Amino acid sequence: MEATGIILAGGKSSRMGTNKALLRIDGKSVIEHVVAELDSIVNNIIIVTNSFEDYAFLNLPMVEDEWKGMGPLAGIHAGLSATKTEQNLLVACDMPFISAQLGSVLLGQLAEYQVAVPKISDKIHPLFAAYRKEVKEEAKAALEQKQLRIRGMFRNIHVKIMDEKELNDYGIKLSESDLFNMNHPEEYEQAKKMSMKNGISKG
Template sequence: MEATGIILAGGKSSRMGTNKALLKINGKTVIENVVEELRSIVNNILIVTNSFEEYEFLRLPMVEDRWKGMGPLAGIHAGLNTSKTERNLLVACDMPFISSQLGGVLLRELSEYQAVVPEINGQLHPLFAAYRKEVSVEIEKSLDQNQLRIRGIFQNIHVKIMDNMEICRKGIFLRESDLFNMNHPEEYEQAKNMSRHTLSINEQVKGRDET
C-alpha cells in the first residue's frame, strides 16, 4: 500500500529506566519487530526520534521533533510533516506485537476520513492509528497554542473511531497482545511471557500439522 509507517521513538522511557524500543524479545529489539510488521502493509517507514545514533542500525529515514519537549503530539507532527504519502500509520515504539491486519484496515478507512483511531474496551489508541498527512496542519495549530492533548485535535478534524464491534465486522479478531504497550519493567516481563506463550502454541500447531 502507498503509505508510510511512522514509528514514534522519541520518549524518555523514564518509567522503564532504559530505552523501551531497544529491549529484546525473542532475540530482536522491539523496534525491529515493529519495522518487520509494518513492512507487510506499507512501502515507506519513518522513525521520529531525537537520538538518531540509537537507530542508525535500522538504516531507515529519521526525523526529529520541531517542537522539543512537547510530547507525542510533537512527534506525530514531525512524522506527518515529513511523510511523502497521504496515508500514514502511526505506531508507538513500545508496542512489540502490533497487528498488521488492523493497521491495514485503519489505513484503508482513510479514504473517507482524516484519521481513524481504534477504541478497544472503551480505551482510545491514538498512538496506533491512521492519519492523513494534512492533519499535521491542525496539529501545528495546537502546538502553537501549547495544547498538547492528542484527543484535542479530534474535535477539529474528520475522525472515525473504530470500536471492537466494527473491527470484528472487518474480520479482525484482536488478541490481548495486539495493542499491548510497555511502560514499566513488569510490563516488559509480561511481554516476554506473551511471546513465549505464542511460540509454544505455534510449535504445538506445527507439530500437529506434521503428524
C-alpha cells in the same frame, strides 16, 4: 497502497529506566519487531526520534521533533511533516506485537476520514492509528496553543473511531497483545511471557 509507517521513538523511557524500543523479545529489539510488521503493509518507514545514533542500525530515514519536549503530539507533527504519502500508519515504538491486519483496515478508512483510531474496552489508541498527511496542520495549531492532548486535536478533524464490534465486521478479533505497550519493567516482563505463551514472533 502507497502508505508510510511512522514510528514514534522520541520518548525518554523514564518509567522503564532504559530505552524501551531497544529491549529484546525473541532475540530482536522491540523496534525491529515493529519495523518487520509495518514492512508488510507500507512502502516507506520513518522513525521520529531525537536520538539518531540509537536507531542508525536500522538504516531507515529519521526525523526529529520540531517542537522539543512537547510529547507524542510533537512526534505526530514531525512524522506527518516528513512523510511523502497522504496515508500514514503511526505506531509507538513500545508496541512489540502490532497487527498488520489491523493497520491495513485503519489505513483503508483514510479514503473518507482524516484519522482512523481503534477503540478497545472504552480506550482509544491514537498511537496505533492511521493519519492523513494534512492532519499535520491541526497538530501544528494545537502545539502552538500548547494543547498537547491528542484527543483534543481530534475534536477539530474528521475522525473514525473503530470499536471492537466494527473491527469484528472486518474479520479482526483483537487479542490483548495487539495493542499492548510497555512503559514499566513489569510490562516488559509481561510482554516476554506473552510472547512465549502465544508463540508470537513478528518476523
